[in-house]
Amino acid sequence: MNNITFTLNGKTASYDGSATDRLLDALRDIYGMTSVKCGCKEGECGACAVLLDGTLINSCCVAMGAVEGSTVVTLEGYRETERFAVLDKAFASVSAVQCGFCIPGMVLAAESVLAKNPKPTEAEVRDGISGNLCRCTGYNAIVNAILIASKEGNGLW
Amino acid sequence: MVNGFVANSLQEALEIRTNHNVVPYGGGTDLMVENRPDVSYLFLAKIPELKEIKADDQYIRIGGEVTFTQALESSLVPPLMKEAVSRIAAPAIRNAGTFAGNIGNGSAKADSVLIDFVADAKLCLSSVRGTRVVDIDKFYLGRKKLDLQSDELITEILLPKTGLENYYYKKIGGRNALAISRVSFAGVLQMEGGRISSFAAGFGAVADTVLRFKELEAMLLGKTLAEAKEKKSDVLNAYSEKMVLTRGRVSAEYRKTVCLNLLNDFMTEKGI
Numbered sequence: 001m002n003n004i005t006f007t008l009n010g011k012t013a014s015y016d017g018s019a020t021d022r023l024l025d026a027l028r029d030i031y032g033m034t035s036v037k038c039g040c041k042e043g044e045c046g047a048c049a050v051l052l053d054g055t056l057i058n059s060c061c062v063a064m065g066a067v068e069g070s071t072v073v074t075l076e077g078y079r080e081t082e083r084f085a086v087l088d089k090a091f092a093s094v095s096a097v098q099c100g101f102c103i104p105g106m107v108l109a110a111e112s113v114l115a116k117n118p119k120p121t122e123a124e125v126r127d128g129i130s131g132n133l134c135r136c137t138g139y140n141a142i143v144n145a146i147l148i149a150s151k152e153g154n155g156l157w
Numbered sequence: 158m159v160n161g162f163v164a165n166s167l168q169e170a171l172e173i174r175t176n177h178n179v180v181p182y183g184g185g186t187d188l189m190v191e192n193r194p195d196v197s198y199l200f201l202a203k204i205p206e207l208k209e210i211k212a213d214d215q216y217i218r219i220g221g222e223v224t225f226t227q228a229l230e231s232s233l234v235p236p237l238m239k240e241a242v243s244r245i246a247a248p249a250i251r252n253a254g255t256f257a258g259n260i261g262n263g264s265a266k267a268d269s270v271l272i273d274f275v276a277d278a279k280l281c282l283s284s285v286r287g288t289r290v291v292d293i294d295k296f297y298l299g300r301k302k303l304d305l306q307s308d309e310l311i312t313e314i315l316l317p318k319t320g321l322e323n324y325y326y327k328k329i330g331g332r333n334a335l336a337i338s339r340v341s342f343a344g345v346l347q348m349e350g351g352r353i354s355s356f357a358a359g360f361g362a363v364a365d366t367v368l369r370f371k372e373l374e375a376m377l378l379g380k381t382l383a384e385a386k387e388k389k390s391d392v393l394n395a396y397s398e399k400m401v402l403t404r405g406r407v408s409a410e411y412r413k414t415v416c417l418n419l420l421n422d423f424m425t426e427k428g429i
Contacts, residue, residue: 020196131248
């Protein structure tokens with residue numbers, strides 16, 4: 001009955017709860033990563049998105065046992081990066097944030113798009129954030145922000 | 158680990174599956190929606206042997222734990238499967254969801270499973286006793302009922318290497334992304350010497366399992382496109398008689414109308 005060990009935002013973390021617990025709940029309740037939002041608990045809104053071993057996943061649909069030996073990055077970790085600084089500025093420049101609830105997931109989805117494809121088309125950006133629901137901005141500002149970040153972050157992705 | 162087992166090799170996974178009462182866990186995207194805290198999961202996603210896409214002389218062999226994103230990035234996976242998989246949910250789900258999970262969940266709405274049906278795919282089911290290969294339509298026994306023993310895992314999906322090139326695919330959902338199929342349809346036509354050598358039409362999300370009616374498909378075999386065209390209304394009528402659909406999220410009438418429209422559209426697009 002060993003604990004579940006994983007890396008959370010660069011630091012080793014140990015979890016002694018059940019392997020069936022949701023990563024989302026552990027991140028918020030045990031590790032205090034409140035950037036990870038609970039929107040739907042069924043993988044339909046993207047508000048709980050994190051990077052698991054570098055890929056975007058919805059943390060509500062991941063059991064803790066599945067993160068054994070893995071690396072998890074939430075916005076709390078990602079915000080320490082240069083890439084985040086570029087996205088932060090880009091989102092602010094076109095007011096791509098209103099209530100903010102979707103934004104942690106949206107920023108990590110943006111990172112995921114740009115990491116795969118530093119110069120995405122608008123259609124590719126829209127596909128990349130298609131699993132992240134926003135009920136305020138209507139998406140256009142967010143799409144613009146990601147395209148701006150792609151331009152301004154030359155060489156970072 | 159409480160309530161869970163992590164396997165690092167297929168052999169280890171099969172031994173755990175034999176000796177413990179576990180639920181195989183791939184990407185978790187279906188299982189975690191159900192969220193059953195009292196089960197024990199067998200985590201399979203990190204087993205290298207199950208994450209490979211290979212080709213032999215007959216088949217494209219997709220490992221059970223291959224994710225949909227991995228398939229989309231592979232040059233081996235046929236375009237028909239890629240098109241269906243690209244319409245599954247959204248990137249974060251496609252990054253996690255697996256082929257074995259899509260099948261093992263048992264739903265007739267599973268988008269990759271529809272393609273398995275029209276492709277006459279085979280499944281490799283492994284246990285410590287050995288591996289057996291079953292046809293996809295024999296594997297689905299009924300609603301959420303699968304021919305899978307309690308010590309078996311779905312280890313590979315075998316798609317024929319050729320024959321899927323001339324296809325038609327439509328998924329009808331309530332929205333563009335994150336849509337559950339209301340009706341899905343895939344058709345494949347093969348010609349040899351100007352005559353129809355294979356006609357496959359699969360209907361997803363409208364009954365307990367994906368539907369195919371091979372006896373009706375046979376009505377068109379050996380015909381030229383012109384001859385098939387003359388038979389078209391007979392074929393559509395035969396499907397209409399044969400299809401007894403149930404109500405789901407949408408009415409049985411809606412399902413049937415859409416199924417027949419898509420079948421008609423498939424044939425028209427292919428010159429029938």
